[in-house]
Amino acid sequence: MFRYERWHRPSRDADETDRERLAALVLTRQRRIYVMLAVMAGVFAVLAWRLFYWQVLERDTVLAMRPLTRVQPAEQAPRGTIRDRNGYLLAIDTTRYNIGVSPNLISDPEALAAEIAPLIGRSEDELKTLLTRDDPYVRIASMAPYTVGHTLANMETPAFVIEPVILRSHPNGTLAAHVLGFVNLDRQGYGLERTFADWLEGSAIVCEPPTCRVVSDVVAEEVKLGPRVFMPTRDGVDLVLTIDRTIQFMAEQELQAAIELYGAESGTILVLDPKSGDVLAMANWPTYDPDNYANVPSERFINPAISEQYEPGSTFKVITVASALDAEAIAPDMVFNDTGAIEVGGRIIKNWDEKGRGIVNLRQILGYSLNTATAWINTQLGVERFLAYVDAFGFGKPTGIGMPEEAAGTVKRPGDGLWHPSDLGTNAFGQGIAVTPIQMVRAFAAVINGGNLVRPRLIRAVVDHGRILEFEPQVDGHPISPFTAHYMQTLLADAVELETRTALIDGYRIGGKTGTAQVPIPGGYHKEDTIASFIGYAPVDDPQFVILVKLDKPKGEFRWGSQSAAPTFQRLARRVLTYLNIPPDRLRLSRR
Amino acid sequence: MAHATAVKPQPERHRARRALWQERRSDYVLLLSVFMLLAIGLLMVYSATYSLGYYNFGDSMFYLKRQALWALVGLGAMTVAWRIDYRVWQRYTIPFMATTLFMLVVLLVLGRSRFGATRWLLNGSVQPSEFAKLTVILYIAHWASSKGERIRDVRVGLIPFAVLLGIICGLILLQPDFSTSLLIGTTAGIMFFVAGADLKQFLSGGAIAVTTLYVIATRAGYRSARLQAFRDPFAYADSVGYQISQTLIALASGGIFGQGLGTSRGDVGILPAGHTDVIFAILGQEMGLVAGLLVLGLFLFFGYRGYRIAATAPDGFGALLACGITTWILLQAAVNVAVVTNTVPFTGIPLPFISFGGSALVTALAGVGLLLSVSRSEAMDDDEASA
Numbered sequence: 001m002f003r004y005e006r007w008h009r010p011s012r013d014a015d016e017t018d019r020e021r022l023a024a025l026v027l028t029r030q031r032r033i034y035v036m037l038a039v040m041a042g043v044f045a046v047l048a049w050r051l052f053y054w055q056v057l058e059r060d061t062v063l064a065m066r067p068l069t070r071v072q073p074a075e076q077a078p079r080g081t082i083r084d085r086n087g088y089l090l091a092i093d094t095t096r097y098n099i100g101v102s103p104n105l106i107s108d109p110e111a112l113a114a115e116i117a118p119l120i121g122r123s124e125d126e127l128k129t130l131l132t133r134d135d136p137y138v139r140i141a142s143m144a145p146y147t148v149g150h151t152l153a154n155m156e157t158p159a160f161v162i163e164p165v166i167l168r169s170h171p172n173g174t175l176a177a178h179v180l181g182f183v184n185l186d187r188q189g190y191g192l193e194r195t196f197a198d199w200l201e202g203s204a205i206v207c208e209p210p211t212c213r214v215v216s217d218v219v220a221e222e223v224k225l226g227p228r229v230f231m232p233t234r235d236g237v238d239l240v241l242t243i244d245r246t247i248q249f250m251a252e253q254e255l256q257a258a259i260e261l262y263g264a265e266s267g268t269i270l271v272l273d274p275k276s277g278d279v280l281a282m283a284n285w286p287t288y289d290p291d292n293y294a295n296v297p298s299e300r301f302i303n304p305a306i307s308e309q310y311e312p313g314s315t316f317k318v319i320t321v322a323s324a325l326d327a328e329a330i331a332p333d334m335v336f337n338d339t340g341a342i343e344v345g346g347r348i349i350k351n352w353d354e355k356g357r358g359i360v361n362l363r364q365i366l367g368y369s370l371n372t373a374t375a376w377i378n379t380q381l382g383v384e385r386f387l388a389y390v391d392a393f394g395f396g397k398p399t400g401i402g403m404p405e406e407a408a409g410t411v412k413r414p415g416d417g418l419w420h421p422s423d424l425g426t427n428a429f430g431q432g433i434a435v436t437p438i439q440m441v442r443a444f445a446a447v448i449n450g451g452n453l454v455r456p457r458l459i460r461a462v463v464d465h466g467r468i469l470e471f472e473p474q475v476d477g478h479p480i481s482p483f484t485a486h487y488m489q490t491l492l493a494d495a496v497e498l499e500t501r502t503a504l505i506d507g508y509r510i511g512g513k514t515g516t517a518q519v520p521i522p523g524g525y526h527k528e529d530t531i532a533s534f535i536g537y538a539p540v541d542d543p544q545f546v547i548l549v550k551l552d553k554p555k556g557e558f559r560w561g562s563q564s565a566a567p568t569f570q571r572l573a574r575r576v577l578t579y580l581n582i583p584p585d586r587l588r589l590s591r592r
Numbered sequence: 593m594a595h596a597t598a599v600k601p602q603p604e605r606h607r608a609r610r611a612l613w614q615e616r617r618s619d620y621v622l623l624l625s626v627f628m629l630l631a632i633g634l635l636m637v638y639s640a641t642y643s644l645g646y647y648n649f650g651d652s653m654f655y656l657k658r659q660a661l662w663a664l665v666g667l668g669a670m671t672v673a674w675r676i677d678y679r680v681w682q683r684y685t686i687p688f689m690a691t692t693l694f695m696l697v698v699l700l701v702l703g704r705s706r707f708g709a710t711r712w713l714l715n716g717s718v719q720p721s722e723f724a725k726l727t728v729i730l731y732i733a734h735w736a737s738s739k740g741e742r743i744r745d746v747r748v749g750l751i752p753f754a755v756l757l758g759i760i761c762g763l764i765l766l767q768p769d770f771s772t773s774l775l776i777g778t779t780a781g782i783m784f785f786v787a788g789a790d791l792k793q794f795l796s797g798g799a800i801a802v803t804t805l806y807v808i809a810t811r812a813g814y815r816s817a818r819l820q821a822f823r824d825p826f827a828y829a830d831s832v833g834y835q836i837s838q839t840l841i842a843l844a845s846g847g848i849f850g851q852g853l854g855t856s857r858g859d860v861g862i863l864p865a866g867h868t869d870v871i872f873a874i875l876g877q878e879m880g881l882v883a884g885l886l887v888l889g890l891f892l893f894f895g896y897r898g899y900r901i902a903a904t905a906p907d908g909f910g911a912l913l914a915c916g917i918t919t920w921i922l923l924q925a926a927v928n929v930a931v932v933t934n935t936v937p938f939t940g941i942p943l944p945f946i947s948f949g950g951s952a953l954v955t956a957l958a959g960v961g962l963l964l965s966v967s968r969s970e971a972m973d974d975d976e977a978s979a
Contacts, residue, residue: 025741025788030903032786033915037899040919043926044892048885050933054843055881062844065826065837 078166079200080236082180082192084245085278085460087228091180091193091290094169097149097162099141105159106131112159116140119148137161168193170290176248178303179241179282179458182290190301192239192458195403199237205462207469215461215468223463238463242278247271250575251281255549258568259285263555264532268305268437269568270548271576274445274537276473277454279401279438280545282306306399306406309434310550313517314561315444315535316430317366317374320381322447322488323389326480329380332487335359342372345421349375352516362491366513367498375425383424387413390427392479393443394453395435400476401456410434430517441548443479444535448492448511448543451485453477493540503536503566505574507584511543512536512569514561519553529553534565538573539585547573618674619967622897625890626945626960630663632875632887633946639854640867640874641948655867655948662950666957673961677969681962682909685734688727695720696763721764721772722951725779726959728760729916732780736787737908744790750797753784765808771939774805775927779920786915787908822937836931836938839870842877843932850880867948869940872932884929887946891925894918901967910966917959 054062082091099120106112109131117124120141130138141148143165153162168183181191188194199205207214222229225240232238251269259267271281282305288296302308324330340356342349351357351371357364365373378386390396396411411433412418426432435443438456446453455474462469480488492511496503500514515533518525533550537543549565549572551558558564582588638656645654681688699720735753736743743749757780764773781801785794810819821833825840845851855878866874876884898918905911921944928943930936942949944956 021741026908028788029786029908029911032788033899033903033911036782036786036915036919037896040895040899040922040926041892043922044888044895047926047929047933047935048888050930050935051843051876051881051884051888054840054933055846055876055884056848059844059847062840065841 078233078235079168079183080202080233080238080463081230082200082239082241083225083228083230084241084243084248085280086226086244087224087230087240088245089171089230090176090241090243090245091168091170093166095146095149096143096165096167097141097146097152098139098165099144099149099152100137100139100161100163101131101159102161103131103133103135103138103159115155116152119151120144143167168290172245172249173291174287174289175245175252176243176282177287177290178284178301178305179243179279180290181301182293184293191303192241192403196239196459199462200239202236205237205464205469209472211472211474213470213472215470217467221466223466223468225461225463225468232463232466234465237465239459240461240463241458242273242276242280242460243282243458244280246579247576248281248283250572250579251283252285252287254568254572254575255283255285257571258549258551258564262532262551262558262564264551264558264564265553266304267551268308268548269550269572270305270437270441270546271572272441272445272456272546272548274449274454274543274546277442277445277456278460278473279456279458282458302405303403304437306401306403306436306438309407309409309436310531310552311433311517311520312430312435312440313515313531313533314369314371314429315440315513315515315533316433316435317369317428318447318488318492318513318535319389319393319443320374320378320386320428321362321366321491322480322484323386323393324377324381325487326451326484327381327385327389329382329385330362330377332362332491335361336365336370336373336376338370338372340372342375342425344375344379344425345423347420347422347425349422349425363494363498366491366495367500369429369499369514371429374428378424378428383414386424386427387411389479390433392453392477393446394476394479395433395439395443399436399438399442399456400474401438401458403458406438407436409436409439430515437548437550441535441546444537444548445543445546446479447485448489448537448546449485450482451478451480453479489540489543492537496536500534500562500566502562503534503570505538505570505577507586508538508573508577508582509540509585510536510538510573511540512566514566516559516561528559530559532559532561532563532565534561534569536566536569536573538577539582539588541585541589544580544582545573545576547576617968618964619897619901622894622901622967623960623964625894625897626957629887629890629894629945632883632890633871633943634659634663635853636871636875636878636946637867637948639878640871642854644867658950659948659953662953663957665950666954669954670957670961670964673958674964674968676965678910678913678962678965679907679969681730682734685727685731689731692720692724692727693760693763696724696760696767700763700766719951721767721769721776722955724760724764725772725776725920726917726955726962728776728780729783729913729920729959730962731756732783733909733912733916736783737912739787740908741788743784743788744793746793749784749789750793753780754797757781770809771927771941775920775923775941777801777805778923779916782919783912783916786902787912818938822934825934835870836934839873839932840934842866842870842873846877846880846884848881850876850878850883853878869928869942869947870932871947872929872943875946876932888925888929891922891944895922898922898963901963905966906969910969914963914966917963921956921959 078093081089084090109128113124113127113131117127120127127140130140149162149164152160170180179191181189181193183189183193193200221231223232251271255267255269258264267285269281269283270279272279284304286300288300325332338357338360340351340354349371352369357368357370360368360370360373390411395409397408398406412423423432442454442456453476455476457471459471461471489511492513493509496510496512503510503512512535517531519529519531531550531552532554533548535546535548537546547569549568551564554564634656637659641655642652646652739748757777761773761777764776781798821828821836825833825836827833872884875887895918898914902911902914902918905914924941924944927936927941931938931941942952945953
């Protein structure tokens with residue numbers, strides 16, 4: 001039936017020798033089978049010992065090696081978020097991944113390349129060359145998004161080296177870029193990110209009255225500082241700014257539109273709450289994208305609203321008039337005979353149109369923006385008193401907004417080598433004195449808010465591990481009396497109606513002052529270039545905001561503040577009034 | 593017809609012997625150990641893949657279902673092999689061998705490449721080197737038993753054996769699949785030894801083979817990296833030693849009683865190939881040393897029963913076939929566990945009956961069917977078999 005082991009096949013008359021040999025063969029086989037069983041038993045005993053070794057004897061040693069995860073933890077400490085006054089996010093840490101491979105661990109570069117090419121966004125061929133390079137480590141993607149990093153980490157390939165990188169990102173793009181600033185990969189930066197780096201990285205905050213108030217001392221899971229409830233950062237401090245992202249957006253939009261419309265080079269808009277000093281918006285153009293700072297010239301990172309000095313021009317007349325009134329150098333019902341020119345300190349000062357307007361009162365002086373009259377008022381005030389008021393209004397020194405890059409401005413004084421007696425006359429209408437936009441808007445706020453020189457601020461509160469610390473508004477002095485301030489409040493509203501009709505808003509009474517400053521160049525002033533500005537506030541009886549609009553070098557007739565800055569103010573103020581739910585004066589005042 | 597090993601043929605008892613043979617009990621104890629291993633395997637595959645399956649396919653049972661299907665196919669193959677008299681296969685060993693060689697060559701020419709190695713045919717569903725294990729065992733059993741005592745002759749035994757084995761192992765090595773080639777070579781060598789090879793020839797041939805394999809092993813780039821990882825896995829834990837260090841951490845975190853079923857995969861993809869080649873580490877992590885020793889014990893018990901079947905087989909072919917299949921399963925299990933415990937350098941080889949994978953499971957179960965078929969036809973009486 002089965003013909004095998006033919007050589008042994010026993011014949012019917014079996015040969016005894018053959019049988020013995022066959023028996024010996026079978027015996028050898030059986031012996032050797034049991035030898036193999038013994039060998040296998042030995043092997044399995046060794047394996048059992050190895051299991052015991054790893055699972056019992058060496059257990060603790062191995063477990064000590066456990067924090068071996070493929071995605072290494074980031075080395076940088078997480079930074080707290082930056083939020084607007086209502087809790088909306090302005091800047092937050094996000095995780096990105098740098099992805100590398102060890103080519104010697106890749107068994108099939110072609111298949112792997114095909115698989116990950118769409119994820120990484122490189123071509124298959126390009127990836128294949130990278131994956132087959134003879135290097136121990138090859139970077140294939142930098143700053144890949146979170147989802148890509150995790151998808152690759154979940155692919156069961158030991159070849160990937162995935163390092164997380166914490167990246168600062170700004171959900172609103174360029175919004176408030178100059179305020180926020182940015183941090184680079186080494187966590188160095190500009191703006192608030194630099195100024196408050198210690199806080200954002202979680203260092204202890206000293207909170208002592210009266211500047212700071214502990215609102216809540218419990219470690220909260222959720223924080224509510226406005227309409228937006230948010231989760232505080234675990235290991236950092238969250239900054240809550242005074243900026244309102246909506247007003248900031250409106251300001252940036254109007255600024256950009258104005259610059260386009262009037263052909264200006266650059267500009268700044270500041271929106272300040274005159275009562276608390278809260279900066280509601282701080283917009284500059286040109287700006288930059290803090291998520292793509294690498295290709296931006298570094299001078300653009302500087303925040304012009306606090307660091308750029310300019311000659312304020314006629315807007316400064318408000319300060320001169322308020323000071324003279326407060327010092328009782330002039331009476332509120334004063335009149336001045338304007339001949340179109342006046343001599344101060346050996347220099348003839350003329351009006352912008354070189355015309356005289358005869359007998360004028362304060363309202364007309366401000367309304368027609370008469371240089372001659374304000375120069376005369378300043379002579380009534382005198383150098384010493386004038387400079388005392390300039391100091392009291394905070395010019396010539398930083399406002400204390402809390403940014404180290406803030407400029408101080410330049411105020412000339414008798415005896416400093418720069419002062420000329422005629423400067424008393426020119427300073428009166430904002431020439432020969434340099435201020436920053438934040439100084440100007442703050443001094444203006446003091447003129448109309450009852451005479452309190454509030455300290456402008458950008459940080460409203462911080463959330464330190466759920467502990468809410470609120471900062472109190474600070475007042476740095478009272479340059480003028482409330483009585484004078486109250487008079488100025490209506491005087492400026494009366495004046496603006498006289499000639500600057502472009503600033504007026506239907507339904508609301510506003511006050512303000514235009515300014516058209518010539519741009520100083522070596523040896524004098526530029527003939528055409530101006531800085532057109534307007535500072536205004538609304539509503540007049542109860543100012544909710546002060547807006548400074550400053551446009552650099554607008555073209556043609558727009559170089560006059562009344563033609564460019566004033567209408568910009570009007571458009572922005574109208575939107576802010578609506579946004580802040582301020583009813584028109586007719587309704588609001590009748591309700592009282 | 594008389595058996596080859598029937599040293600004292602007794603024609604008058606022929607009828608009775610045949611009846612007895614049919615009554616002879618299959619080795620149900622061996623079958624039980626296989627079923628236990630299979631059950632542990634399905635449990636571990638599910639435990640190791642529920643999150644992976646959900647993550648990749650939205651079905652946490654995805655891998656379990658596939659493995660269960662393959663187990664059913666394998667049990668079918670096992671039953672067929674069990675019910676057919678194993679001696680039938682003697683006729684087909686040469687065609688089988690030829691087909692296997694042909695498939696291996698075709699694979700080298702056309703096969704799909706996956707993970708850097710060409711091991712699959714027919715769109716990734718058939719892995720010829722798995723079936724090669726079985727056909728090589730069948731062929732060697734047939735060839736060696738037909739030579740009988742003459743196997744001690746170099747010209748009859750060692751040289752043809754070495755040439756044949758060299759061709760098969762070479763083809764598999766070219767895929768490249770070092771571990772399967774090593775496994776087939778070792779199994780064949782042990783069969784050659786059991787078949788009655790001359791010890792001197794066996795040892796010298798073995799020495800040459802070991803030297804060759806050592807040279808090949810240290811040459812390939814990825815293998816030298818694996819050697820580095822073997823010597824100090826934690827020093828290379830973030831690169832070449834990643835898999836083995838993760839495996840050892842998995843084992844260690846299991847301890848004696850384990851940390852519980854389903855707990856090893858807190859995060860998808862921590863342990864690469866956790867459901868295939870290093871499933872034993874998942875077992876060690878989730879059920880501890882106790883379960884690991886149980887599995888080792890079951891394999892050793894399987895080996896005891898398998899070798900017992902070989903020793904009591906009614907003929908040389910049956911003996912060598914049973915010995916070959918048992919050796920193959922045991923060796924594969926031993927290498928797998930040795931890899932997981934870092935006793936040998938890392939190599940990808942599945943744990944029989946337990947690791948996820950279709951071809952391997954079906955082949956192993958078919959091998960069990962052959963073993964059972966041999967056990968069914970034990971020699972009539974003990975004195976005959978041990979004569």
